[in-house]
Amino acid sequence: MVADITYKSGNPTLALRLPGGAELTPATVNGTTTAFLTETDESGTNAYFVKAAAAGQYQLLIDNAPAEYEDVSYTLNEAPTVNIAGVTCGGANAAGITVTCANQVAAANIAPLASSATISWTAADMDSPAATVNVAYVVDSGDPTTVDLADVTILAENLPLGTGSHTADLQQIGSGSYRLVVIADDDANGAVMAVSDVVITVDDKVAPAIPTGLTAVPQAGELVVKWTQNGERDLAGYEIGFGLVNDPNQFIYSRNMGPKEVVTGTNNIVDAKLWGLDDNTTIFYGLRAYDTSGNLSDWTPLQSGTPWAIAPTTWTPTPGGQGQTTIEIGFAVPMKIETIENALTVKDASGKAIAGTSYLLVDFNSSKTVGVGFTPNAAVGGNVTATLKGGAGGVQAEDGRTMGADYNWSFALQAPQYFLPIVMK
Numbered sequence: 001m002v003a004d005i006t007y008k009s010g011n012p013t014l015a016l017r018l019p020g021g022a023e024l025t026p027a028t029v030n031g032t033t034t035a036f037l038t039e040t041d042e043s044g045t046n047a048y049f050v051k052a053a054a055a056g057q058y059q060l061l062i063d064n065a066p067a068e069y070e071d072v073s074y075t076l077n078e079a080p081t082v083n084i085a086g087v088t089c090g091g092a093n094a095a096g097i098t099v100t101c102a103n104q105v106a107a108a109n110i111a112p113l114a115s116s117a118t119i120s121w122t123a124a125d126m127d128s129p130a131a132t133v134n135v136a137y138v139v140d141s142g143d144p145t146t147v148d149l150a151d152v153t154i155l156a157e158n159l160p161l162g163t164g165s166h167t168a169d170l171q172q173i174g175s176g177s178y179r180l181v182v183i184a185d186d187d188a189n190g191a192v193m194a195v196s197d198v199v200i201t202v203d204d205k206v207a208p209a210i211p212t213g214l215t216a217v218p219q220a221g222e223l224v225v226k227w228t229q230n231g232e233r234d235l236a237g238y239e240i241g242f243g244l245v246n247d248p249n250q251f252i253y254s255r256n257m258g259p260k261e262v263v264t265g266t267n268n269i270v271d272a273k274l275w276g277l278d279d280n281t282t283i284f285y286g287l288r289a290y291d292t293s294g295n296l297s298d299w300t301p302l303q304s305g306t307p308w309a310i311a312p313t314t315w316t317p318t319p320g321g322q323g324q325t326t327i328e329i330g331f332a333v334p335m336k337i338e339t340i341e342n343a344l345t346v347k348d349a350s351g352k353a354i355a356g357t358s359y360l361l362v363d364f365n366s367s368k369t370v371g372v373g374f375t376p377n378a379a380v381g382g383n384v385t386a387t388l389k390g391g392a393g394g395v396q397a398e399d400g401r402t403m404g405a406d407y408n409w410s411f412a413l414q415a416p417q418y419f420l421p422i423v424m425k
Helices: none
Strands: 002-007 013-017 034-041 044-051 059-063 069-074 081-090 097-101 116-124 132-139 153-159 162-169 176-185 192-195 200-204 212-219 222-228 235-243 253-258 269-275 283-291 303-305 314-316 327-330 344-348 356-362 369-376 382-388 407-413
Touching (some): 013 044, 059 069, 081 097, 081 192, 116 132, 116 176, 132 162, 222 283, 327 344
Antiparallel strands (some): 034 044, 081 116, 097 200, 116 162, 235 283, 283 303, 382 407
């Protein structure tokens, strides 16, 4: 705590009466847990006691008080303290998981198949009784003094001060070496952290669960695959693949996708795309999960899916690209003229339709209609969205295939610039 007086004239004598009745004076401070300091500048003199405070009532006594002065007394909040009493490995044996503590030796003929570790501690805060304790773990770097709060992963939160313990289930943190951490926080001084001296080694051979809820939404030349997010703490991601037969060993394509974010507004649903698919061709697709230890789940039961029966193959400008006045979209097969000639609409960034003229695109032999183009009546600049009508009343190939829904693509248009020639004389 600090007890302070500020004055411009006079020669006051100060003393600090402590909760037990004793008085602290400038002559009795010890310079370590108590101090008396004065500072003088153009605004006056500051004289103050500084003391490690305990609970109770304090009085600042002023003899020979100046005619005018200001006094300010305040208590500095002390940071909490936390000490780790010990860490031991134990818990029920779990198939595929081995958890060992560096300070423990397994009994003869008993494999160290523990699945958890228990940490005990003492935490206190002399002036913030509502401070809380969190338990966490951190990957062992070999030097516990270098651990930063940003490195830890929380296991348990908002535990009370005092003597406590927590048993951490370590089945889903992945193979590696770790230390347990206890953090005390009073919301005033910043978190105070204690890192255990005991190194915990985890050997994880347990695969993640097989993903569930696998479905797919047909799109133009692709499938949007959706599933329910796995819940393992050590989940590292998913592998997706597809083939032409119902057998993951005969997949013609697969890729590791890493972790996936939950789709906004859904109930724990994630998604991914399979693109470059042939029109109207059924494929078999599946997923499997993998964890940070490299363990792989089994593949999901394969599902079948088919992209749109027909989809565009060429664009001007390309989706997300930039062009000037020409807007075109084409197919790899002949299209029915009556379904495509008025099927393309173009809108500006505000959603207002752009006036213009549509025209048909034909193949190299000029014998078959394969697409449609659009020319605005006036120069257009900025972001533009084009829509080709799909569905039952939309564009149709000569063989009767239709797009599953409207096809939209966005791009930017830049009004053409004209430059007059420079005539030199």
